Amino acid sequence: MWRRTAAAARPGWPGSCRSSRPSCCHCCCCCSDSGTPSSGTRRDAERRDAGRRLLLLASFMLHYFHRSFIYAFLTRGRPVPLFIVLCSAIFCSLNGFLQAHYLLHCRRLEDTWLTDAHLAAGLLVFVVGMTINIHSDHILRSLRKPGETVYRIPHGGLFELVSGANFFGEIVQWCGFAVAAGSLPAFAFFFFTVCSIGPRAYQHHRDYQRRFEDYPRCRKALVPFIL
Numbered sequence: 192m193w194r195r196t197a198a199a200a201r202p203g204w205p206g207s208c209r210s211s212r213p214s215c216c217h218c219c220c221c222c223s224d225s226g227t228p229s230s231g232t233r234r235d236a237e238r239r240d241a242g243r244r245l246l247l248l249a250s251f252m253l254h255y256f257h258r259s260f261i262y263a264f265l266t267r268g269r270p271v272p273l274f275i276v277l278c279s280a281i282f283c284s285l286n287g288f289l290q291a292h293y294l295l296h297c298r299r300l301e302d303t304w305l306t307d308a309h310l311a312a313g314l315l316v317f318v319v320g321m322t323i324n325i326h327s328d329h330i331l332r333s334l335r336k337p338g339e340t341v342y343r344i345p346h347g348g349l350f351e352l353v354s355g356a357n358f359f360g361e362i363v364q365w366c367g368f369a370v371a372a373g374s375l376p377a378f379a380f381f382f383f384t385v386c387s388i389g390p391r392a393y394q395h396h397r398d399y400q401r402r403f404e405d406y407p408r409c410r411k412a413l414v415p416f417i418l
């Protein structure tokens with residue numbers, strides 16, 4: 192039996208892990224031995240660049256660690272069709288490889304205050320989004336007792352404002368990652384996340400409205416006060 196979310200994330204982890212492990216070693220070698228004699232200032236800048244890129248990679252991996260090893264074991268969802276599991280596995284593996292490869296081998300972050308401002312602001316948004324996502328998933332989980340499959344109206348946290356609070360959190364999270372990384376692959380991932388879970392939030396919203404007569408009228412589907 193497959194569980195949807197566990198399956199959606201778990202297969203993606205080995206992909207990103209496999210791709211990043213050798214890349215990590217390569218990156219460390221590059222950082223420790225620059226090849227030509229360079230000034231201390233240049234070496235410091237290279238070290239800071241490597242540190243920034245590893246910080247971004249660590250944020251990305253933190254999400255998938257949580258999704259694979261914590262969320263997957265807590266979820267009480269229904270079984271998920273194998274086809275969806277396979278699609279998720281392919282997507283997560285390719286995306287994990289793309290993000291890790293780009294960060295480790297292609298991206299150079301300039302050693303300026305503007306880069307650090309982007310990084311700090313983006314990572315702050317990432318953490319806020321991740322917190323909303325985890326908290327909202329926790330609220331959904333606590334709506335059911337073990338073995339139950341009924342649907343109830345979620346209350347608390349961002350659910351007071353939107354029906355898809357967990358999806359909103361995830362979107363905010365990858366928006367922050369895209370701002371922090373400032374790369375095309377990161378923005379592409381953010382875009383596809385919106386395309387994939389945005390409509391899902393809308394479907395949930397419609398379903399709640401149909402299912403529950405007393406569903407809060409002021410609650411939006413995905414974006415608080417707007418959509």
Ligand SMILES: NC(=O)c1ccc[n+]([C@@H]2O[C@H](COP(=O)([O-])OP(=O)(O)OC[C@H]3O[C@@H](n4cnc5c(N)ncnc54)[C@H](OP(=O)(O)O)[C@@H]3O)[C@@H](O)[C@H]2O)c1
Nearest residue numbers: 195196267268269331334341342343357358361384387388
């Ligand atoms: N980055 C991406 O592209 C992406 C794609 C998909 C998912 N995700 C993330 O993965 C996580 C889970 O996604 P999901 O699509 O499975 O979310 P979901 O449809 O909201 O379901 C999450 C869990 O809560 C249960 N649930 C939902 N509404 C409920 C209600 N009203 N009453 C009781 N239980 C309820 C679901 O049970 P049932 O299974 O029985 O409905 C499921 O176990 C989210 O955090 C999402 O952001 C990310």
